[in-house]
Each structure stands twice: as structure tokens, then as C-alpha cells.
Amino acid sequence: xxxxxxxxxxxxxxxxxxxxxxxxxxxxxxxxxxxxxxxxxxxxxxxxxxxxxxxxxxxxxxxxxxxxxxxxxxxxxxxxxxxxxxxxxxxxxxxxxxxxxxxxxxxxxxxxxxxxxxxxxxxxxxxxxxxxxxxxxxxxxxxxxxxxxxxxxxxxxxxxxxxxxxxxxxxxxxxxxxxxxxxxxxxxxxxxxxxxxxxxxxxxxxxxxxxxxxxxxxxxxxxxxxxxxxxxxxxxxxxxxxxxxxxxx
Numbered sequence: 645x646x647x648x649x650x651x652x653x654x655x656x657x658x659x660x661x662x663x664x665x666x667x668x669x670x671x672x673x674x675x676x677x678x679x680x681x682x683x684x685x686x687x688x689x690x691x692x693x694x695x696x697x698x699x700x701x702x703x704x705x706x707x708x709x710x711x712x713x714x715x716x717x718x719x720x721x722x723x724x725x726x727x728x729x730x731x732x733x734x735x736x737x738x739x740x741x742x743x744x745x746x747x748x749x750x751x752x753x754x755x756x757x758x759x760x761x762x763x764x765x766x767x768x769x770x771x772x773x774x775x776x777x778x779x780x781x782x783x784x785x786x787x788x789x790x791x792x793x794x795x796x797x798x799x800x801x802x803x804x805x806x807x808x809x810x811x812x813x814x815x816x817x818x819x820x821x822x823x824x825x826x827x828x829x830x831x832x833x834x835x836x837x838x839x840x841x842x843x844x845x846x847x848x849x850x851x852x853x854x855x856x857x858x859x860x861x862x863x864x865x866x867x868x869x870x871x872x873x874x875x876x877x878x879x880x881x882x883x884x885x886x887x888x889x890x891x892x893x
Contacts, residue, residue, distance in 0.1 A: 645769050645770060646768070648769070651765050651768045651769045652765065655764075655768060656812060656814065656815050656816070657774070657776070658773030658774060658805075658806075659710070659712050659804075659812065660808070660809050661712075661716060661717055661773065661807060661808060661809055662806065662807040664806070666717045666718050666805070666807070670770060671718065674763070674767065675692075677766060678759060678762055678763050678766065681759045683755045684754060685751070687751075688755065689725055689726055689729065689748065689751055689752035689755050690722060690753075690756035690800070691723055691728070691797075692720050692721065692722050692723065692756075692759065692763075693721045694719075694720050695720065695791075698715075700791075702714040703786075704719070704790065704802070707779070707787060708777055708779035708780060708782060709782065710777075713777070713804060716804040716805075717806030718804065718805040718806055719802060719803075719804050719805075720802060721780060721787070721791060721800075721802045722756040722757075722760045722799075722800045722803075723756065723791075723793060723797050723799050723800060724752040724753050724756060724799075724800060725752060725797050726744045726748055726749070726752055726796040726797070726888075727795065727796040727797050730744060742888070743888055743889070743890040744888055744889055744890065745889075746889065746891045749884065753798075753800055756800040757800060757801065760800070763803055764803055764805075767803075767805050772805045772806060773807065773808035774803055774804065774805045775803070775805075776801060776802075776803055777801065777803065777804055778801050780799050780802045781799065781801075781880065782876055782877060784798065784799055784876075784877075784880055784883045785876075785879070785883045787799045788883070788887070795888040796887060796888045796889070797887060798883075798887050798889070816850060817846045817847060817850050819840070819843050819862070820843065823839065836863070840863050844861035844863055845861075847860075848860065848861050
């Protein structure tokens with residue numbers, strides 16, 4: 645097993661896997677440790693769903709627009725889960741709950757992100773390759789239907805995993821910590837294009853060497869990404885509300 649520093653330093657997203665069955669006993673042991681993840685006020689407001697049905701994987705791959713997900717060896721979806729605690733409250737008070745606050749939604753969402761990050765680190769320490777799949781939110785309503793998610797739940801992120809086939813070995817360069825780590829207050833730079841010149845060159849070179857479909861600097865990509873979006877994602881707030889969360893704007 646690699647230590648945490650090695651695991652984080654060696655991380656790359658893996659989208660191509662060996663046709664090799666994962667060790668279910670090993671994964672079950674990892675999940676035992678995952679349950680130790682920190683949670684807001686100890687209320688453990690996130691759960692996960694292991695997706696093993698090939699038909700469901702296939703449908704999730706369509707939502708994500710990523711074909712490899714259909715045959716990925718392991719797939720777990722992390723979810724906001726206030727269903728459990730609302731049912732406890734209903735049983736205690738004999739009173740039906742109609743809505744849960746926005747604050748509780750964010751607490752549960754954060755719980756799930758922490759769990760997902762820990763899961764990825766544990767998997768990679770054990771020699772698996774992983775990939776985060778935020779693209780399940782391309783159509784959150786469809787994911788809710790596929791996984792039979794009840795009221796007071798909502799999908800957060802998925803992680804795909806398995807044994808890498810070795811075809812993906814290049815680590816994507818990250819910006820220097822001085823551009824993301826501040827002390828006591830947010831640091832506003834006089835010119836972001838000037839500050840990112842060196843990173844733009846590194847970023848462009850990475851894609852140039854890895855035969856990507858496009859060659860672009862980080863700053864150009866960042867500017868374009870601000871306006872990127874899917875119609876289905878624009879409906880996300882409605883979906884969250886329909887799941888019983890009292891999100892207000």
C-alpha cells in the first residue's frame with residue numbers, strides 16, 4: 645500500500661481499465677474504513693450506491709456522455725441522504741416532514757464530497773485507478789430515477805474504478821500553490837493573464853504532447869468554461885427542490 649503523499653502525488657484520472665474483476669472483499673474492507681470519514685455534526689448525512697447492474701451502468705454512461713462507464717469494473721454514486729434522518733424524526737414525533745432546509749442540504753453534500761475524496765485516495769493506495777464523474781449531474785433527474793432515490797436525497801458525484809490498463813500515465817499539470825493558497829484574506833492579482841503566463845505554457849505543452857483533440861492555454865479554457873453549461877443542469881435547482889430541499893435564492 646502506498647502512503648497518502650505518494651497516492652496524492654501519483655493521481656491521474658483513469659478511463660481505460662483491464663478486463664479484470666475487482667477484489668470485492670478488498671473493496672468491502674475499504675468501505676469499512678470509508679465509514680470513518682468526518683461528517684457534519686456527526687449526523688452522517690451522505691450515503692453511497694454501488695452500481696453493479698450492467699443495464700444501469702449503460703444508462704449512466706449515456707447521462708455522462710462517456711461510453712467507457714458502461715463497462716467500468718467498479719462504479720459508486722455518492723448521494724445526499726437526509727431520508728434516513730427525516731424518517732427517524734417522523735417515527736419519533738409521528739409527524740410527516742415536507743421539507744428539509746438548504747443548510748442541511750449543503751452539510752450533506754459536503755459530507756458526500758469528503759467521502760468520495762477519501763474513497764478515491766483509499767482505492768489508489770490499494771493499487772486501483774479511479775475517475776471522478778461529476779457528469780452524473782448532466783441529468784440529475786435521470787440519475788434519481790435510475791437509482792430509485794427517494795425524497796430528501798440527491799446525487800453528488802460518482803467514482804469509477806478498476807485496474808488501469810496502463811495506457812494513461814501522464815499527470816495533468818496543476819497550477820502553483822501560490823496562485824491558490826492565501827493567508828488571512830483573498831489575494832487579488834493585478835493581472836491574471838500575466839500571473840498565468842508560465843502555467844499557460846506548461847498547460848499547452850501537456851496537451852501538445854498527449855495528442856489531445858484541442859490545443860489551448862489554461863486561461864483561454866478558463867474563460868470559455870465560465871459560459872459553458874447544459875440545459876439539463878440549468879434545471880438542477882428545480883430537481884433539488886422537488887426532492888424536498890427548501891433551497892432559496
